[in-house]
Amino acid sequence: MQLSEFIDFDAIKTALPAGNKRVLLQQAVQLAAQRLGLDPAPILASVIERERLGSTGFGQGVAIPHGKVEGLTRIYGLFVRLAEPIDYKAVDGDKVDLVFLLLSPPDAGAEHLKALAAISRVIRHAPTLEKMRGARSGDALVAVLLGADERDAA
Template sequence: MQISSILKPEAVRVIGAASSKKRLFQEIADIAQLAYGQDAQAAVEALLDRESLGPTGVGHGVALPHARLDTVSEVRGIFLILEKPLDFGAVDRQPVDIAFALFAPEDAGVEHLKALALVSRTLREQSFCTKLRANHDPATLYTILTEDQSVQAA
């Protein structure tokens, strides 16, 4: 699995700020609706439900919100850079400025976990995140995210 198989160029955005986690989830859901035809309200509710189990802020300014939806046929991603970091309740208490959201079918099982592991491994690399943070053009971000994955995932 590669990031290019779960992420479309139109699902990569830079946003100025989100006033809350719920507002960020609304932004993610709106992008999911435009890029993948997902129901935005269902997406927000699914993200909020998952987040109620525990924060998806994984540390170092990165969040991996994810949810399962019965209207999704395959794993789909949305990538955001936040120009103004947001308190996300992350494990290291650092605000989040990189969010990679995933939506998976209800019965995705292993595929959902593989996608989550891929994104987590990719964004664990600090030099890679620094490169992402230095770019605010969605097309450039998409290229960075999808290029030479064998090196990133090593």
């Protein structure tokens, strides 16, 4: 699976002013719910429930909050870069500034894992992370993410 199959490139935010983890999750979920035409409350509840199991701050300044959402018909991904890094309780203790929100239908087990794997391939590539942090516009971020898709497909 490639990022282009589930990331909403039209909703990328380049300098989201989150302030803290709770505000970040609320803002990202609100944006996703708006784009999907869904109620944000159950989405936020799902994402927060997953965070209770353990932080989705995967290290290197990246977090992948995710959850299963009733009423969702496809895997949906949203990418935001924060205006300032925040404490996310990441596994490596680093602050987070790059966030992939991943939402899946309740029965999308294998597809959910494939989407997580696609994100993981991107965030394990340090030059791509550097380009993501240096991109000055949404279009530039889209180009970096699509470039990562092409590199991973090769």
